[in-house]
Amino acid sequence: MTIAVHHRLDGEPGDAVPTVLVHGVGSDLDRWSFVASALARHGQVVRYDLRGHGNSPKPAGPYEIDDFVADHIALMDKLGIERANVIGMSLGGLIAQAVTLRHPERVRRAGFICAVAGRTPEQRQAVLARLRTVEEGGPMLVADSGTRWYTDRFRADHPEVVEAHMKRFLSNDPAAYAAAFRVLATTDLLDELHAIAVPTLIMTGALDVGSPPEMSRAMHERIPHSRLIIVDDVKHAILEEAPHTVADALAAFLYHP
Known part of the structure; x- marks a missing residue:
């Protein structure tokens, strides 16, 4: 069942297609x-809390990838947005893949940042083990003090950023997080990605464990009109460790192609 997600608008509507x-x-x-x-300097930007997160409703699970897709499209409909760029990070990147595949007429350009696709058997085994840990004990058991997401240098130089993220992460509703x-952990769309026909930007950190460069390269090989950027010396928290790099790459891709 579709839910009304909490959202925020940045920038003003203009000639540029909105970006979600x-x-x-x-x-x-x-x-x-x-x-x-x-x-937002270039056009309207929409961001929202996924179901089960932030200020959005937290319905009982299980959740499916199509639930997230339906929520996304319902938000676009509510805002009167016929077509938009969709940019997703991590699980959001997986959702962005699914939105682009299921509703290509609603997507102008796509971006998959630190996204997952094409896990090896070993990677599937590892993520399923993390899933069991999450389902048995909640997100706190996989927090790892941020070491999985941030480089040691960033953790030393910006402890306040890491602390704020960890506080937010540990405040998640355990059941919703697990769902x-x-x-x-269980969705992989690699074999469908060849059907994506819109221009696509794929980006990850060179040191990302959960979304390693080989996954991004596999996506790039399958998506015809795609660009690939691997950011050196960054783990999964690319939005904090390399915000200027991400913002500049997206602005160039979306507004100055």
Whole structure:
């Protein structure tokens, strides 16, 4: 069943097609603050809290990838947006893939940042083990003090950023987080990606464990009109460790192709 997600608008409607930003599992729309502000100089930006996250409703699970897609399209309909760019991070990248595949007429350009596709058997085994941990004990058991998401240098230089993220992450509703994480852990759209016909930007950190460069390269190989950017010395928290790089790449891709 579709839900009305909490959302925020940045920038003003204009000639540019709106851009919708989709955050990752365990996060919320504030994760996009820097990028949203940068992109809003060019046109309207929409960001929202996924079901089960932030200020959006937290219905009982299980969740399916198509639930997230339906919520996304319902928000576009509510805002009167016929066609938009869709940019997703992590789980949001998976949702962006699904939106682009299921509703190609609603997407002008797509961006998959630190997204997943084509896990190896070993990677599937590892993420399913994390899923079992989450379902048994909640998000706190996979927090790892941020070491999985942030480089050691960034953690040392910006402890306040890491602390704020960890506080937000640990405040997630355990059941809703587990329901969303199951979608991330068990959904793989690699074999469908060849059908994406819109221009697509694929980006990840060179040190990302959950969304390693080989996944992004596999996506790039399958999507005809795609660009690939691997950001050096960055893990999964690319929106905090390299916000200018992400914002500049997206602005160039979306507004100055």
